Amino acid sequence: MRQKKGRIFPDRVWHGSSETNLLKQATDAARRVHLCFSRGAVTYTMKLTEALTTEHAIFRIMFDHMERVVPELKAISEIKLLARMAEKILCGHSEVEQNLAYTTLDHMLHEKGCLGRLSTEHQELYACFHQAQKAPDAAESRRLVLSAIVIAREHLNYEEQVIFPLIDQTLQKESLEELGAAWKQQQAVLVAET
Numbered sequence: 001m002r003q004k005k006g007r008i009f010p011d012r013v014w015h016g017s018s019e020t021n022l023l024k025q026a027t028d029a030a031r032r033v034h035l036c037f038s039r040g041a042v043t044y045t046m047k048l049t050e051a052l053t054t055e056h057a058i059f060r061i062m063f064d065h066m067e068r069v070v071p072e073l074k075a076i077s078e079i080k081l082l083a084r085m086a087e088k089i090l091c092g093h094s095e096v097e098q099n100l101a102y103t104t105l106d107h108m109l110h111e112k113g114c115l116g117r118l119s120t121e122h123q124e125l126y127a128c129f130h131q132a133q134k135a136p137d138a139a140e141s142r143r144l145v146l147s148a149i150v151i152a153r154e155h156l157n158y159e160e161q162v163i164f165p166l167i168d169q170t171l172q173k174e175s176l177e178e179l180g181a182a183w184k185q186q187q188a189v190l191v192a193e194t
């Protein structure tokens with residue numbers, strides 16, 4: 001599929017695409033983000049919170065596309081395909097987020113009353129995208145995917161407005177950059193596995 005220059009995702013990425021193609025396009029988008037940071041970034045090391053925020057930006061582009069196309073999709077298989085892809089991509093992100101950030105700061109986040117909410121929202125997200133794949137008809141699958149996107153958007157906003165600033169305030173710049181380097185390594189492994 002021909003892709004417009006400068007766009008992370010092409011406009012009609014989802015229509016008629018196989019799962020392999022969709023995953024490949026998502027992976028390519030992630031690679032492009034890596035390249036943006038690598039290019040001329042010899043002296044610049046990303047902080048973990050910057051890396052996670054960048055991934056959020058990609059998710060928002062993905063959600064915009066999904067919200068545009070899912071209401072038009074008639075075939076349940078296509079809706080389920082998108083639900084599966086979104087679940088897979090978000091799971092990878094959340095795992096890295098939990099392993100690198102939330103586990104390191106679990107005491108502080110627990111004291112601030114944030115840890116439970118983060119965990120609950122991650123579970124809700126997986127469950128909603130997962131149920132969309134088990135739905136008996138297209139309408140229900142569509143409804144669940146669109147609900148999951150609403151939950152996901154709220155979750156991303158919460159992390160960026162509350163959690164990431166807390167992490168930035170708590171950890172030293174060097175620690176944030178070390179975690180950023182660890183994020184990059186984990187992403188490289190994930191990209192190699194797809």
Ligand SMILES: [Fe+2]
Nearest residue numbers: 094097122159
């Ligand atoms: Fe998260």
Ligand SMILES: [Fe+2]
Nearest residue numbers: 052097156159
């Ligand atoms: Fe996140």
